[in-house]
Amino acid sequence: MTSPRLPVASQGGVGRASAILASGTLVSRLLGFLKVIVFAHILGQIGNVPDAFTVANQLPNTVYTIVAGGVLTAVLVPQIVRASLHDDGGTAYINKLVTLALSILAITTLAATLLAPLITRFIGLGFSPAQLSLAIGFAYWCLPQIFFYGLYTVLGEVLNARKSFGPFTWVPVINNVISIGGLLLFGLLFGIDTDGQRPPADFTPGMTALLAGSATLGVVLQAVVLYFFWRRIGLRYRPDFAFRGVGLGAAGKMASWTFGMLLLTTVAGIVETQVVTLASGEGASSTVMSTAWLIFMLPHSIITVSVATAYFTRMSEHASRDDTDKLRTDASSAIRGTTLLIVLASAVIMVCAYPFATVFGEAGFEQVQAIGNVIIAFLLGLVAFCVLFVVQRTFYALGDTRTPFFFTLFQVVLVITGVLGCALLPPEWIAFGIALTVTVSGILQAILATWLLRKRLGGIDGRRILRSLVKYFVAVIVPVAAGLAVLIALGGTRNGGFAVSGTAPAIVTMIVIGTVMSGLYFGLLLLMRSTELHGFLAPLKTRLGR
Known part of the structure; x- marks a missing residue:
């Protein structure tokens, strides 16, 4: 029987898909924050043990990114959308592509786990012998996550290509729940160390297994559960090793450029980790960088990724039909729609950076x-990062992974140069310097990428985008001033102030500031008659009217 062809997504379809993605991402990210808060209260944010675990638990992501990572995202969706036009609806192609991806992931996972001591030693250059030994123990438990991260991405991107958006963003909730449970059990059995003073030598094999094993179990369940959603939409996976004859050559060509791009970004990430570990035990280091990046990614994940992922399938469909006008319209709409909220989100979180940092551990001022300054340094580049995300996925929809490689190379050269320079800073400023370097290079990368996309499409509705961005930035000036006034009044900039005196006062402060600034x-924007805001509010007005 011939499977029905995928229809072009409607504007309402994009809105509904974005809402589903945003809701799942919001719940998952909130749980992710809870996990980091629990981690900080049990193991600390600044110290040898938290840094050892953070580096080890990031290794699977590092290796996975090098081997597959964004290659799957960049290649799977456009290729599956095109394959859906086949007589079998793309079933044969999906089976072959998934088999190939999982085979590569299995080999990579085995090799990385066997090489755990070498990889960990290479990343943690600034670690002491005892800290390095503990990190290697964590790594043996964490590195099997590589295969299951890949399985999650493969299964999820196929669901996204088939317009089943919910599961991909909701199943990480399982991962976070399991991880939080593991941390709480660890604290119950072995005690808490909010200041991060526990020596690495005090860790027993059982403590290592519980802490790192629960983190891996969450990733395993996150991936396996997605298979049941495959069956619900009528997909049946059967391994197929006959890779010839279904157009995998085109996918391989795309993947080669994306692989190169990811290799570049991973090299930059490794250099960042190597330099920031020089501050481990003396100032903000790997764990603080990880926490600050999590905060940075919260609005990006909820807003930009949710909107752009829904638009990505639609853009791929328009690109497959060579409809440049609609593709250009999609890119413009995605940029203007996401930055409307991202400008506000970045401003609110920057003003609330110190109270936000207080929530993660209630440490000294x-x-x-230290944590707050790193958060601010990252957030200065959030708007540019989100624009870059949309521009990059527009290139992917066009089947062009070559151009993103070159503007990523430009950014990576800037990052590596700047980060190596940060090694000369005092330990307490290394993390801040790295975050600021990433921000500046990201802004320049976004400008270059947008210019290249404009040349490719013959325009990207640039005047309209620029006009909207100017409105957003003008509209946020008064809210920032008001937010800072509230922060100062509540003692958020001085030792012992209410806003930084504990978790509850910090949360109250953030709610007050967020409410004032948002209003x-x-x-x-309403006074300025922003068309994007009216478009954003229209569905809410309709629902309230009903």
Whole structure:
């Protein structure tokens, strides 16, 4: 029987898909924050043990990114959308592509696990012998996550290509719940160390297994559960090793450029980790960088990724039909729609950076400042990062992974040069310097990428995008001033102030500041008659009217 062809997504379809993605991502990210908060209260944010675990638990992501990572995202969706036009609806192609991906992931996982000591020693250059030994123990438990991260991505991207968006964003909830449970059990059995003073030598094999094993179990369940959603939409996976004859050559060509791009970014990430571990035990290091990046990614994941992922399938369909006008419209709409909220989100979180840092451990004010400053340094580049995300996926929809390689190379050269320079800074400023370097290079990369896309499409509705961005930035000036006034009044910039005196006061402060800033921002945009805001509010007005 011939499977029905995928229809072109409607504007309402994109809106519904974005809402599903955003809701799942929001719940997952909130649980992710809870996990980091629990981690900080049990193991600390600044110390040898938390840094050892953070480096080890990031290794699977590092290796996975090098081997597959974004290659799957960049290649799977466009290729599956095109394969859906085949007589079997792309079933044969999906089976072959998934078999190939999982085979590569299995070999990579085995090799990486066997090489755990070598990989960990290479990443953790600044670790002491005892800290390195503990990190290697964590790595043996964590590195099997590589295969299951890949399985999650493969199964999820196929579901996205078939317009089943919900499972991919909701199943990480399982991962976070399992990880939080493991941390709480660890604290119950072995005690808590909020200041991060526990020596690495005090860790027993059982402590290592519980902490790292629970993290891996969450990733395993996150991936396996997606298979049941495959069956619900009528997909049946059967291994197929006959890779010839279904157009995998085109996918391989795309993947080669994306692989190169990811290799570049991973090299930059490794250099960042190597330099920031020089500050481990003395100042903000790997764990603080990881926490700050998590905060940075929260609005990006909820807003940009949710909108752009829904648009990505639609853009791939338009690109497959050579409909450049609609593709250009999609890119413009995605950029203007996401930056409307991203400008506000980045401003609110920057103003709330110190209270935000207080939530992660209730440490001394010096630690709060260290974490908060890194958060601010990252967030200065959030708007550019989100624009880059949409531009990059527009190139992917066009089947062009070559151009993203070159503008990524440009950014990586800047990052590596700047990060190596940060090694000369005092330990307490290394993490801040690295975050600021990433921000500046990311802004320049976004400008270059947008210019290249404009040349490729013969325009990207640039005046309209620029006009919208100017409105957003003008509208956020007064809210930022008001937010800072509230922060200062509540003692958020001084030791012992209410806003940084504990988790509950910090949360209250953030709610007050967020409410004040949001009300002023949206009010000013209404006065400025922002068409994007009216478009954003229209569905809400309709629902309230009903």
